[in-house]
Amino acid sequence: MSNTTTANATAAKATITSEGVQQHANRLVADSMVWLQANWLQILIALGIGAVIVVALIGARRVGRKLCDRPNLAAGWGVVLGRAVSKTGNFFIVMVAAKLVSGYAAAPPAVSSTITFLFTVAAVFQAAVWARELILGGIEHRTAGQDHATLGSAFGLIRLLVTFALFAIALIVVLDNLGVNVTGLVAGLGVGGIAIGLAAQGIFADLFAALAIIxxxxxxxxxxxxxxxxxxxxxxxxxxxxxxxxxxxxxxxxxxxxxxxxxxxxxxxRDHRRIKFALGLIYQTPPAVCARVPRMLQDVVEKLDLSFVRAGFVGFGASSLDFEVEFDSPHADFQHAYDARHEVGLAILQKFNAEGIEFAYPTQTTFTSAPDGTMVMPYATLHEDGAGDHDPRPPANDPEPATNA
CATH class of the missing domain: 2.30.30.60 (SH3 type barrels.)
Incomplete structure (x- = not known):
């Protein structure tokens, strides 16, 4: 009994629904015929203006395509805009003209509401297409000069994410215009996005880092x-x-x-590489020679067409007088700086050898003392007759010789 009642109710509901759709269609046709008969002049004028708009939009789309097809054209903002315009759809163009006609010619409510709905759908999705092309074009313009073969997977993923986000927003806007309550849908998408983000936190961190590099x-x-x-x-x-x-x-x-x-x-x-040389001279180097060392180093560097920075005395070492010279290699590559350091080093060695300047090396002097605390000389003492004194200790101080009266 209950099953029969339910089936009858379902059939009745379907009949009512189909009848409502048929009645709406019949009313739409009837209102359209009445509208055409009463406002045929305004409709013709509106159709003429709409045709002009259609031709203008189609012409703009062709100009955009030609701009994108020009060879050897850099991916500038003009190309980005042309690419977006070339994606203008025929459905959007027709609905723009229809919306203008319905508004100018005072279309009946049934016709006007239908055109408004279709125009809203066309405009929303067309705006999503334009936004996608502008965003992707801006990304390509920003990454001009990058190796797109290497970053091809990144661009593919960016295109997918941008397309999904924009068309999801467009769908929500269309549903909202249809009177559908989209609050739950938006909340569900937000919660799902948070859950996916937390689950793939590491992957997304590296992905956004890759986008930051791009x-x-x-x-x-x-x-x-x-x-x-x-x-x-x-x-x-x-x-x-x-x-x-x-x-x-x-x-x-x-x-x-x-x-x-x-x-x-x-x-x-790099616009240059800085090279620093540290060198030490023996402590027996005269101060006057030490004062000439910075100028010698500068001459060596400049003769090799390198950029001299500074040179001078930097400290007293354990066994050397320490000097330092700094100069720049005008190239970024390390090999040029390496070769420049080699040439400067050999030139400094040649210059100092010619000037008789000796480089220091670690040295140590040992002194020996006798049991009585006096120093033992490391050589034999010679007398006036040339005979050597085998006593290694230094001779005691002789008293002053007596003076004859």
């Missing part, structure tokens, strides 16, 4: 970098990690977040 450009593929206690050349920037070829030939895989948390020295972006 946008901020602290280094690029091929740059020589130093970080923590390591150095190497960047080979690949991935979504989760960056691969760096070490100076000993090993490949190091470093998580993007860990890499950005450290201080990074981009050696490729």
């Amino acid at each position: 946008f901020d450009k602290p280094f690029r593929v091929g740059d020589a970098v130093s970080y923590d206690q390591s150095s190497g050349t960047v080979e690949q920037i991935g979504l989760k990690s960056t691969r760096i070829r070490g100076i000993m030939g090993e490949q190091r895989i470093v998580a993007n977040k860990v890499l950005l948390d450290k201080e990074i020295q981009n050696n490729t972006q």
